[in-house]
Amino acid sequence: LGRFARQVRRTPLALRLAYRDLRDAVSGRSYVEDYVQTLTHELKSPLSAIRGAAELLEEPMPEDERRRFVANIGRETARIRELADRMLELAVLEQRRRLNTIDAVDAVALGHDVVSTAAGSGRGVAVRFVDRTIGRKPEIEGDRFLLRRALANLIDNAIDFSPDGGVVEVTLDAKGHGRSSRLVFRVRDHGSGVPDYARGKVFEKFFSLQRPGTQKKSTGLGLAFVREIAGLHRGSIALANHPDGGALATLTLPRH
DSSP states (O other), rough: OOHHHHTTTTTHHHHHHHHHHHHHHHHHHHHHHHHHHHHHHHHHHHHHHHHHHHEEEESSSOHHHHHHHHHHHHHHHHHHHHHHHHHHHHHHHHSSSSOOEEEEHHHHHHHHHHHHHHHHSSSTTTTEEOOOOTTTTOOEEHHHHHHHHHHHHHHHHHTTSSSSTTTEEEEEEEEEEEOOOOEEEEEEEEEEEEEEGTTTTTTSSSOOOTTTOOOOOOOOOOHHHHHHHHHHHEEEEEEOOOOTTEEEEEEEEEBB
């Protein structure tokens, strides 16, 4: 394709358009194959658990054990459903080249909205929001629904890795001026932080760490979803360990 591309640059428009269609078709096929292979791998574990529980239920057993295996089937089925739903969402998002809806989104109102919803998550984890944009117009040009999903994902992730009775701190800052002006959401938990081996993998699809409270893993698609949303808004997302402990997610977005 590389040699063909160089030749196409010197050819009429019709042939260049044909080459573009060929390139998109090849890359699209590879994209689908990669997704199918990855999804197949991720489905093996819950499907094996469901099959094992179903085989055991064919034999006589005490009622409490039967209920436990039925619950396992329900839990793994829900995991498969969540995995499929999140993959479809991410696949649609990755195919976008631009935002479909663009509005002036009030970042302060967005922060209060998401934090108030997350505050009732349970486990006694408190979620606090601090606005530090006093005197600065805190508006983001973008899709409010997607921005809400991105911030909610970061907060949910921080809650999952917080100790019982812990605190998740969400702050909003403004930095820069003019065309370089940015709004920055920071989400910090007080958990054990990101292990060294995971720091370069946290945004990879299907990579997930065990939650300290349940020892369960998520779908591993949440942070990849946030990265796509940040990219569509010409922003960025980073996750690192805070100097005083815990993990710190930083979502940076251009101001309206």
